Amino acid sequence: MMRVDLAVVGAGPAGLAAAAEAVTHGMTVALIDDNARPGGQYFRHVPPSFRRTAATAFDKDRARAEALFAITRHPQVTYLPEATVWDVPEPLTLAVAAGPRSGQVEAGAIVVAAGAHDRPVPFPGWTLPGVVSAGGVQNLIKGFRLVPGTRAAVAGNGPLLFLIGASLLRAGVAVAAVVEAAPIDRRLPAALPQLLAAPEILQQALDYRWALLRAGVPVLTGWAPVNAEGEDAVRAVQAAPIAEDGSVDRARARSFDCDLLVVGFGLVPSVELLRLAGAGLRFDRRRGGWLPERDEALETTRRNIFAAGDGTGIGGVELALIEGRRAAVEAAVQLSRIAPFAADEIRAGLRRRWKRLDRFRRGIEALFAPPKDFLALQTPQTVLCRCEEVTRQEIEERRAEGFRGAVQLKSTTRMGMGRCQGRNCMATLAALVAADSGASESAVALPKARAPARPIPIGDLLHETIPPPDLPADPHLPRKRRT
Amino acid sequence: MTHRFDAGIDRGTAFTITVDDAAVRAFPGESVAAALLGDGRRAFRRTARTGAPRSLYCGMGVCWDCLVTIDGRSGLRACMTEAQPGMRVLTGRTGLEPEAGR
Ligand SMILES: Cc1cc2nc3c(=O)[nH]c(=O)nc-3n(C[C@H](O)[C@H](O)[C@H](O)COP(=O)(O)OP(=O)(O)OC[C@H]3O[C@@H](n4cnc5c(N)ncnc54)[C@H](O)[C@@H]3O)c2cc1C
Ligand code: FES
Numbered sequence: 001m002m003r004v005d006l007a008v009v010g011a012g013p014a015g016l017a018a019a020a021e022a023v024t025h026g027m028t029v030a031l032i033d034d035n036a037r038p039g040g041q042y043f044r045h046v047p048p049s050f051r052r053t054a055a056t057a058f059d060k061d062r063a064r065a066e067a068l069f070a071i072t073r074h075p076q077v078t079y080l081p082e083a084t085v086w087d088v089p090e091p092l093t094l095a096v097a098a099g100p101r102s103g104q105v106e107a108g109a110i111v112v113a114a115g116a117h118d119r120p121v122p123f124p125g126w127t128l129p130g131v132v133s134a135g136g137v138q139n140l141i142k143g144f145r146l147v148p149g150t151r152a153a154v155a156g157n158g159p160l161l162f163l164i165g166a167s168l169l170r171a172g173v174a175v176a177a178v179v180e181a182a183p184i185d186r187r188l189p190a191a192l193p194q195l196l197a198a199p200e201i202l203q204q205a206l207d208y209r210w211a212l213l214r215a216g217v218p219v220l221t222g223w224a225p226v227n228a229e230g231e232d233a234v235r236a237v238q239a240a241p242i243a244e245d246g247s248v249d250r251a252r253a254r255s256f257d258c259d260l261l262v263v264g265f266g267l268v269p270s271v272e273l274l275r276l277a278g279a280g281l282r283f284d285r286r287r288g289g290w291l292p293e294r295d296e297a298l299e300t301t302r303r304n305i306f307a308a309g310d311g312t313g314i315g316g317v318e319l320a321l322i323e324g325r326r327a328a329v330e331a332a333v334q335l336s337r338i339a340p341f342a343a344d345e346i347r348a349g350l351r352r353r354w355k356r357l358d359r360f361r362r363g364i365e366a367l368f369a370p371p372k373d374f375l376a377l378q379t380p381q382t383v384l385c386r387c388e389e390v391t392r393q394e395i396e397e398r399r400a401e402g403f404r405g406a407v408q409l410k411s412t413t414r415m416g417m418g419r420c421q422g423r424n425c426m427a428t429l430a431a432l433v434a435a436d437s438g439a440s441e442s443a444v445a446l447p448k449a450r451a452p453a454r455p456i457p458i459g460d461l462l463h464e465t466i467p468p469p470d471l472p473a474d475p476h477l478p479r480k481r482r483t
Numbered sequence: 484m485t486h487r488f489d490a491g492i493d494r495g496t497a498f499t500i501t502v503d504d505a506a507v508r509a510f511p512g513e514s515v516a517a518a519l520l521g522d523g524r525r526a527f528r529r530t531a532r533t534g535a536p537r538s539l540y541c542g543m544g545v546c547w548d549c550l551v552t553i554d555g556r557s558g559l560r561a562c563m564t565e566a567q568p569g570m571r572v573l574t575g576r577t578g579l580e581p582e583a584g585r
Contacts, residue, residue, distance in 0.1 A: 048512065052491055133541045133546075171488050
């Protein structure tokens with residue numbers, strides 16, 4: 001058992017910033033992240049064994065990353081890499097799985113900066129080799145200078161598509177098309193005033209778009225992928241216009257040859273830990289789905305549990321950095337580590353910047369607001385649950401038998417019961433159930449949150465000092481240990 | 484085909500891992516997935532239920548689609564495992580084993 005003032009879950013931009021701020025107020029910090037290296041989604045770099053011979057555009061922000069990473073070596077900080085927080089057994093205690101280092105961390109306050117993961121959107125062929133998530137491709141490019149293909153298409157929804165398209169070009173790969181579901185060109189004038197709140201970020205986005213234009217890459221807006229074609233790997237993608245109500249016009253489909261199809265439909269905040277902690281959540285579709293409720297101090301409905309960064313709603317790296325600091329300041333106030341007047345001064349500066357970036361984020365959300373749903377991309381044979389290979393047709397068959405809610409459909413089809421623990425399919429199931437009942441996704445009762453929050457190796461539980469919780473009867477999950 | 488590009492980096496000296504009896508080149512620090520993709524491989528395994536080919540999808544440890552067997556241990560995520568000289572990697576039907584750990 002380890003005891004610290006502040007436990008930070010996630011060593012991405014938000015978590016690193018929180019740790020850095022906390023030490024300036026004299027707090028001891030445990031910084032826990034399941035990756036081998038700090039940086040989260042944004043600050044990813046080649047392994048130390050890759051020697052740098054020249055600075056390139058791929059190293060953008062490297063100096064800032066190095067400065068942030070320094071906090072992992074600070075004497076007040078215990079940095080736990082390759083460590084997964086899998087439960088919140090007590091209000092301010094975290095259960096950590098990290099091989100022989102597994103155990104509990106007890107804290108005065110917790111900042112959950114768990115980030116987000118790609119939103120999975122099923123369409124025919126999306127399980128084929130060569131169809132890779134935007135985050136996955138970004139990791140290969142940033143982390144290994146590798147692109148798993150020579151001719152790529154990029155499809156989905158959200159600002160990252162243009163970034164990926166531009167970095168593929170920079171990596172020397174041909175880009176067959178960029179397919180964006182939102183009609184952004186039509187919406188740009190209305191969103192512009194908000195976007196101008198952060199002209200430096202807007203400029204970056206325009207640069208990406210310009211690079212694609214210069215390379216002659218077709219950019220289809222208001223279109224969506226309707227089929228990935230191939231037997232053993234993707235060979236081509238078909239895209240078709242998609243309307244705001246989610247209907248697709250397959251008759252107008254266009255085909256693009258590619259050996260890599262990058263799919264990115266935006267990001268989903270990782271709230272599983274906050275759900276386990278019993279924190280209140282609310283639904284905000286444009287911002288990624290279920291988000292923790294927070295007050296002005298970024299505190300969740302659980303006392304002294306704060307949440308920051310993309311895990312609270314997608315906002316980008318700059319917002320995550322500020323939120324991390326804000327959360328740490330508030331934790332310091334709660335634990336009386338900072339005088340109120342001193343806190344007010346820091347708060348004012350941070351809030352000003354936060355407001356500006358939040359305004360920009362609202363502009364992005366308006367611009368890229370997705371169609372009502374992406375269910376029309378599916379055919380009966382489309383696999384919805386990658387782990388258990390449950391198809392749309394199987395769901396429809398169970399429905400015809402009278403099974404309706406998410407919980408019933410999950411238990412009768414095994415959808416959501418595989419290794420990924422539903423992270424790749426529960427959103428789809430919720431959307432299906434919502435469309436069926438005419439209710440909003442937010443009204444769909446999802447299966448109860450259960451530990452482990454993330455899959456963990458069973459061996460790690462043997463190092464645990466508390467009895468593992470009741471686990472679902474799922475062969476892919478570690479089982480309850482008999483003692 | 485996969486494309487390793489050398490923008491501003493020197494990968495160092497490659498070593499060899501064995502993948503289903505074939506020798507595959509990997510560079511220090513690469514994940515097993517990067518080495519497999521770098522070798523031009525597409526499918527990493529076939530699924531238990533329908534035998535469908537699968538490969539790297541999320542690339543960050545979330546989807547469990549990139550499972551391979553390494554040095555006799557099944558159900559390991561190729562995207563989360565660093566390649567080591569002499570590793571023996573088996574692709575194929577590895578979705579079958581329950582309780583596969585690290
Ligand atoms: C492909 C891609 C490209 C992007 N490009 C840009 C860009 O150009 N500009 C921009 O502004 N934003 C970009 N973003 C978004 C950007 O990555 C995020 O805004 C930023 O990284 C958010 O920081 P964060 O600290 O909130 O979360 P993250 O960076 O996601 O970090 C969260 C960390 O917490 C860890 N974690 C989560 N749960 C647990 C747990 N239970 N136990 C242990 N560890 C845990 C995660 O593994 C991760 O390391 C991109 C995102 C993606 C996916
Ligand atoms: S590719 Fe998703 S876990 Fe490895």
